[in-house]
Amino acid sequence: MTCELCEGDGGELIWRNEECRVVCVTEPGYPGYCRVIWNAHVAEMTDLADGERERLMRVVFAVEAGLRALLRPEKINLASLGNLVPHLHWHVIPRFPGDPHFPSPIWGARQREPGPMLSDHGIVKKALAQRLGRL
């Protein structure tokens, strides 16, 4: 059994430490969509020790705070699912009223086509990496 989150970063790497990493996900209509991925192959939050869990959530919430400050979304969606890839990872998704699924979760049917995206999120990624560097 191979695991794509063991074999690769799982997206464009923004920041990492010994325990986890933050990657940027390219998904049309979803600027700022990030994943926070635990480096070791663990399935559930309650498979982690208390301190590991707290540190992982601190990174998730730092990403949330950064994306809110940088993009001013209508809402943040957080999710740890992993039914297909049972390697602990958190989706951190800034949501906007005009995005393809709003106000539904992004995993349902599209309500509308994605609008044009900024071609480069370099500024967001750099600012997020700086904030994470201060953790």
Next chain:
Amino acid sequence: MTCELCEGDGGELIWRNEECRVVCVTEPGYPGYCRVIWNAHVAEMTDLADGERERLMRVVFAVEAGLRALLRPEKINLASLGNLVPHLHWHVIPRFPGDPHFPSPIWGARQREPGPMLSDHGIVKKALAQRLGRL
């Protein structure tokens, strides 16, 4: 503007303290589906103080641990979305290979009809309430 999570419990109440509550959700094909709801009307995790956030997550993970011990699901899904009801609440969803959407998230198209559910989850609810009482 009225908020359904300010006006009511939001499900069958299993446990509560001054800050948050745990309710059981009746959703065909999803035994053990719980929500952990912050009592005050707050939209985002990063609107909470650090200590509040930690205590809320401690409850979420206690529900996860309880459901894993009681139901032995294939996977736990955790999500804080709230695009329609921006009042902080966590979905804690035990997932099983035969459930209506497995392995997709529960918010997409059904893959199959829900199977028969136990009519009474009294034992699960009681055991969960006992575990939460020890927090």
